[in-house]
Amino acid sequence: MPSPGPDGIDIGPGLGPAADAGRRPGLDRLLSRLRHIVGDAHVVTDPDAMAGFLIDWTGRHRGQADAVLRPRTTDEVSRAVVECAEVDAEICAQGGNTGLVGGSVPPSDRAGSRPRIVISTARMTDIDDVDVIGRCVGVQAGATVEAIDARAGAVGLAFGVDLASRHSATAGGVVATNAGGIRMIRRGNTRAQVLGIEAVLADGRILRRWTSLVKDNVGYDLPGLLTGSEGTLAVITRVLFRLVVPPRASIVAVAAIDRVADAVELIGTAASRGLTVEAAELMTEAGIALVAAHGHRRPTAASGPFYVLLEVSGPGDVESAAVELLQGAGGLIDAVLEPGPARALWGAREAHTETIARSSVTPVVKLDISVPIRALAEVFDELGAVGDRNDSPCRPVLFGHVGDGNIHVNLLDVPPDRVDDLTDRVFGIVTAHGGSISAEHGIGRAKVAWTHLGREAADLATMRAIKGALDPRGVLNPGVLFA
Ligand code: FAD
Ligand code: MLT
Ligand code: ZN
16 A cells, blocks of 8 residues: 655555556446536546546656546536545645645555545636726636736736746635735735635535625635635635736846845845835746856846845936935845846746756755744755755755745755655745745645644644544545655
């Protein structure tokens, strides 16, 4: 029986229906009912066709399932979940499968006899007409971030969530993970963009909280609760998103700097001079050298130990204000600036994730932490040194959303039996500084063993009680968030 490896890596065979599928009572009848609901073509059981749905973006997590279901409407999802509930089938909701913590694929083991279905939102891509006056738009869960932003852009508005996975990441996915991303410093996280939600509960009932009202205090904030629930409380089918007014013009600057503290200071100075900080990202020479080796343009002529990318907007002549800002910056080695969107300057930053993934001989250990901004420089130093010890050598590449105190810690070339030890080491540093072990990617399967570091006992018990109330049979994304 396949099981998680000693280092927490899923080593099960994954990638397809298990050979013992015949042991699952009710499976054949379930599949035939699901075919009746969504059509034969959209109940995928062929191992090759299922393969892409059963391995996560990092390549670390491989799952097993009996079928991948591709519904088109909320009603189809609801009817399918009712059928699944009859035989206690487990359900893994999947959007663009760009999640980085293994939550988008089912478990690798098949210890129990329950059927297991992946519900993919790939066909649920409708986007309603934008409500220009109310500045909001309703979308189906499978609409991508890029498509939502394009629809908003057509009427002079923008989607407040943006991230390098925009081409594939979906509405359901960003809501289920409460994604952060590059606009978080300006617009807040995904939860701040959610006005309403429609979701299918574990028994198939449709929960709908759908209002564009700015003020509405009738009871618990259920859309807020489902945001960040990582597929463990319901299958999200539609979302009503707030839209934002984009800046008329922005300037993107990348500066090579001496110290992390210089980046923090630059953000503070920009704000105090009346500039609006639209994005603030930090990179290191290790990351820039890596992406440059993979064909991306180095942002500045002279290199520095650190690089800060700042996008600013504001009243008046933003370019002159940005030049003045950089001229007065502490620790400045070199800088370039371009009017937004400055895709090439952003390119070196946004290429980090993919380049890092391609550059490691073992699946990258991706940790996504946040610390109080005042501790950022010290934590950066300590995290940069985690690979120096002889017992667990590795190549760390750190980057992140510096204005949010969020550092993406990527450890390359980690031998499989050292993953847990290095993770412990990183999380030890983070908790010692009062930080969080998951800033924006969530817990998924990858961080379950460490959740207690971020939440106290009563807090964890309350979360379990909520899970028990909404999903008493534990069929929604088992193994995600809770062991
Ligand atoms: P998936 O990966 O398919 O699923 C993620 C989780 O959401 C799973 O637990 C899944 O079960 C659940 N889920 C998906 N759809 C539904 C649904 N309809 N109902 C219920 N649950 C659902 N993340 C950030 O926060 N900030 C970043 O800046 C960022 N940048 C990235 C850049 C790259 C290049 C990549 C590859 C990833 C990045 N991510 C980032 C991670 C990822 O893109 C986000 O977590 C995103 O929100 C996942 O969306 P998805 O549609 O791919 O979801
Ligand atoms: C990013 O900010 O680019 C992401 O969160 C992805 C990553 O951590 O690699
Ligand atoms: Zn990020």
